[in-house]
Amino acid sequence: MKKLLTIHLMFFFFSSFLYSQDLQLVDGNFIKMDKCGFLPESESQVNPTENWGYSYDSLLTDLEIWRQNSYVKVDSIGLSVQGRPLWQLTITSDPNNIAGKRTVYIHARTHPQETEGFWVTKEIIKILLTENSFAQTVRENCVFYIVPMYNPDGVELGYPRRNANNVDLESNWFTFPNEPEVAGLKARFTELMASPNPIEVELNMHSSSLCKRYFVYHDSAGTSPQFAVMQQQFIERVRSYYPTGIEPWNYYVSWTGGNPMKYPESWFWYYHGESVMALTYEDMYQCAGTGNFDLTANAILRGVMDYLNIPTEVELSDNLIPSEFTLEQNYPNPFNPTTKIRYSIPNVGTGLALSTLKVYDILGNEVVTLVNEEKPAGYYEVEFNATELSSGVYFYRLQSDNFTQTKKMILMR
Numbered sequence: 001m002k003k004l005l006t007i008h009l010m011f012f013f014f015s016s017f018l019y020s021q022d023l024q025l026v027d028g029n030f031i032k033m034d035k036c037g038f039l040p041e042s043e044s045q046v047n048p049t050e051n052w053g054y055s056y057d058s059l060l061t062d063l064e065i066w067r068q069n070s071y072v073k074v075d076s077i078g079l080s081v082q083g084r085p086l087w088q089l090t091i092t093s094d095p096n097n098i099a100g101k102r103t104v105y106i107h108a109r110t111h112p113q114e115t116e117g118f119w120v121t122k123e124i125i126k127i128l129l130t131e132n133s134f135a136q137t138v139r140e141n142c143v144f145y146i147v148p149m150y151n152p153d154g155v156e157l158g159y160p161r162r163n164a165n166n167v168d169l170e171s172n173w174f175t176f177p178n179e180p181e182v183a184g185l186k187a188r189f190t191e192l193m194a195s196p197n198p199i200e201v202e203l204n205m206h207s208s209s210l211c212k213r214y215f216v217y218h219d220s221a222g223t224s225p226q227f228a229v230m231q232q233q234f235i236e237r238v239r240s241y242y243p244t245g246i247e248p249w250n251y252y253v254s255w256t257g258g259n260p261m262k263y264p265e266s267w268f269w270y271y272h273g274e275s276v277m278a279l280t281y282e283d284m285y286q287c288a289g290t291g292n293f294d295l296t297a298n299a300i301l302r303g304v305m306d307y308l309n310i311p312t313e314v315e316l317s318d319n320l321i322p323s324e325f326t327l328e329q330n331y332p333n334p335f336n337p338t339t340k341i342r343y344s345i346p347n348v349g350t351g352l353a354l355s356t357l358k359v360y361d362i363l364g365n366e367v368v369t370l371v372n373e374e375k376p377a378g379y380y381e382v383e384f385n386a387t388e389l390s391s392g393v394y395f396y397r398l399q400s401d402n403f404t405q406t407k408k409m410i411l412m413r
């Protein structure tokens with residue numbers, strides 16, 4: 001009986017996955033190509049000498065530097081086809097004691113040519129090893145496992161997308177389970193998911209010829225309605241830290257047909273449902289706008305912390321002075337009993353701007369004043385605790401300089 005149910009479920013998954021075929025909706029048009037925006041003929045290019053600017057030896061050099069750091073432990077999740085270790089960094093406040101830590105997994109360079117996804121990953125490592133309050137909070141609350149080069153043979157052979165056995169490890173996660181790279185990563189995922197610290201976020205780092213920075217958003221036909229909403233919130237949260245750089249969640253809606261376990265992230269969806277935010281991130285592949293890896297890394301890390309509900313200090317960053325007033329939708333929403341409200345104040349030339357942020361009930365009665373002070377230009381975040389209030393609709397209004405904006409939020413107890 002149990003077997004039959006499994007088969008039925010498989011059928012449901014297969015049929016719903018086949019629904020959108022191999023077509024992807026890009027800027028309103030369906031185009032047949034892979035999720036990194038490459039057409040099949042791009043497989044034939046090789047770059048055997050340059051290794052796209054970061055070789056396996058480059059990684060070994062960086063590993064020597066990283067492993068000096070007391071927050072880092074280096075080990076391998078297995079060997080590649082040609083016997084190269086698949087290096088994994090463990091980064092947390094004490095890598096020998098991960099009790100109670102929230103687990104985030106990141107792997108990069110499945111497709112050797114897509115170095116930009118790796119450069120973002122390298123910036124993430126850099127931020128995680130920085131001595132400041134944000135990084136300290138992250139290290140104290142989380143353990144990050146990072147595989148910076150998942151396909152070292154492909155990198156050394158100059159293959160754009162495949163491993164030494166000529167297999168695209170990205171889209172053949174299920175078809176070629178015995179490729180040593182696939183087997184190694186899958187074994188590590190399986191082990192962690194059965195541990196007291198299961199993976200909660202898994203990011204698969206690539207770069208795309210579409211010259212946009214985006215997360216590959218999958219609609220509910222391929223996952224679930226709940227997961228679709230969670231993805232939207234996650235992507236919008238990351239994006240809120242780099243709004244001019246990262247595309248909104250609905251930019252790239254796709255599900256490529258075929259087997260449900262075709263990709264690493266769909267393996268998570270299939271076996272663990274909504275419990276893991278498993279997504280591919282695509283940076284810009286060799287585009288005019290390529291760069292700002294530090295801003296992207298910062299946005300991803302801060303978005304992940306928000307997703308995990310780990311409070312972090314919001315700091316004014318020199319290269320992130322807002323150009324306009326904004327009042328963002330509170331997060332989470334609906335909420336119970338706390339939620340965060342973020343806003344930004346631009347440099348209006350008059351120095352400090354008197355800012356007030358107040359909450360009103362549905363009848364317009366002021367409930368609480370959250371902010372009432374002169375503030376310099378910057379991005380701000382305030383937590384609203386509604387423990388004393390009853391369920392219902394509330395409004396929050398930001399007034400600063402000549403700017404006023406009001407948004408609605410819902411308290412659900």
Ligand SMILES: [Zn+2]
Nearest residue numbers: 036111206207
């Ligand atoms: Zn890719």
